[in-house]
Amino acid sequence: xxxxxxxxxxxxxxxxxxxRRVVRFRYASAARSFYGSLLLLLAxxxxxxxxxxxxxxxxxxRGRAGIEHRHVAVEDAAxxxxxxxxxxxxxxxxxxxxxxxxxxxxxxxxxxxxxxFVCGVNGGxxxxxxxxxxxxxxDDTTFSALRRARLITGILLQSDRGIDVVRAGQFSRTKKxxxxxxxxxFLVEGNKRIRGLNDSQLARRTFxxxxxxxxxxxxxxxxxxxxxxxxxxxxxxxVADSKIRRAMNLDGGSSSAxxxxxEDGSAFSISGRxxxxxxxxxxxx
Numbered sequence: 001x002x003x004x005x006x007x008x009x010x011x012x013x014x015x016x017x018x019x020r021r022v023v024r025f026r027y028a029s030a031a032r033s034f035y036g037s038l039l040l041l042l043a044x045x046x047x048x049x050x051x052x053x054x055x056x057x058x059x060x061x062r063g064r065a066g067i068e069h070r071h072v073a074v075e076d077a078a079x080x081x082x083x084x085x086x087x088x089x090x091x092x093x094x095x096x097x098x099x100x101x102x103x104x105x106x107x108x109x110x111x112x113x114x115x116x117f118v119c120g121v122n123g124g125x126x127x128x129x130x131x132x133x134x135x136x137x138x139d140d141t142t143f144s145a146l147r148r149a150r151l152i153t154g155i156l157l158q159s160d161r162g163i164d165v166v167r168a169g170q171f172s173r174t175k176k177x178x179x180x181x182x183x184x185x186f187l188v189e190g191n192k193r194i195r196g197l198n199d200s201q202l203a204r205r206t207f208x209x210x211x212x213x214x215x216x217x218x219x220x221x222x223x224x225x226x227x228x229x230x231x232x233x234x235x236x237x238x239v240a241d242s243k244i245r246r247a248m249n250l251d252g253g254s255s256s257a258x259x260x261x262x263e264d265g266s267a268f269s270i271s272g273r274x275x276x277x278x279x280x281x282x283x284x285x
Contacts, residue, residue, distance in 0.1 A: 051076060053083075053232045062263055063088070064118045065095050065284035069260045069268060072238055076228070085232065086270065087219035088119035088260050089211075089239055090282055097158035097216075098281045099123065099138040099179040105130070105275030108257040112267070116283060121206050121218045122257045123278035124183040124250060125152065132277050134182030135171070146171065146182060153184040154248030156208045156280065163216040165209055165246040181250070181280060185226065188247040193234035199227035204256040208280065209247030211239050218280060220258040220270055251276065 056073040063069055067090045075082045095118065100111060112120050125133040134152045136144035146155075146168065155171050157164055157180040168182060186194050187207060202223040210216045217239055221229055226249060232238065233247050257272030257279075 051228065051231050052078065053228070053236050055236050056082070061268075063261050064263060065282075066091060067095065067118050067260070067282065069119075069262075070238065070240070072236075074232055074236055074238075081224075081228075083224050083228075083232065084222045085219060085238055086221075086258050086260075086268075087217045087238055088258075088282070089215055089217045090119070091215050092162040093214075094285055095282050096285055097156070097163055097179050098283055099136060099181050100279040100281055101136070101138050101143060102276060102278050103130070105277075107275075108259050108272060108279055109267070109269050111279055112259045112261070112281065117259075117261070117281040118284060119218060119258075119260045120279050120281035121208070121220060121259070122251055122255045122272055122276045123280050124181045126251070126277035130275075130277055135168075135180055136182070136278060137177050137180035138278075140176070140178055151184050152182050154186050155180055155182045156248060156250075157181075163210065165248050179280075181278065183250045184248055186246070186248050187226070187230040188234050188244050191234065191243045191245060193227075193230035197226040197230055199225045201225055203253045205229050205252040206250040206256045206258070207233070207247055208250060209233070210245050211242035212245055213242050215239070215242065218258075218282070220256050250280070 053074045053076050056075050059071040061069050067088055070087050070089065072085045073082060074085065102111065108120055108122060127133055132144040133147065134144065135146040135155060153168050155166050155168055158178045159175040161175055185197060188194065188209065202225055204223055205221040207229065208218050233244050254273035255276045258270040260268045262268065
């Protein structure tokens, strides 16, 4: 009986050790999960704290057809970063969008002065053979087909119903499309910034969008990440008292260019650093 008791005691001790191992394992797993979640939360809080963009200054001037040019300086004080944003804001009631095909690689400045355009920016992406990537419609004619790709998720268009920015997956031919350019990614939707955009690569940016009081805009921005550009557009009064409903990215970097015709006939321009395949322009109705 003593021997049996000893064997029973050993079995009990082993079972107790096994239970302690399970408890320790569960505790360690729970601790790792807790601290992992805590680190993610702290990282998110740090990121949000570093992304508080504030307007430093705003300059505004009028152009033809009621267009307004706004030059806005913004700052993220926590990150020590300053960015300048230039936007041309216009009403679809008095103006219309046009897509200009540019197979010869002329400059935006030269193209804008050739006709009665009141403002313009570079357009969408193109490949190494200078062929457009994604949908292009100019003067009611499609010269590049719609493509399904992760980056080019947006379409800026002029239809018989006005100017709009739509998701590529929601694009419909039921409307008469006069002009369209596919690009991306989306930056703002439903007055809120798109999350998950790249936050590390800084470059000049070109963008387009629509605002709450039935106006549209074209713009460029000095070196900034896509995530920060989305944050700037969604949280700062770049377009005066209006909220941005939807905005999308156009081709940027060395392609970025901006042109605006002042009321006195002179022009404000930011030149691109390389030829681009197409331009988005605004004309008076």
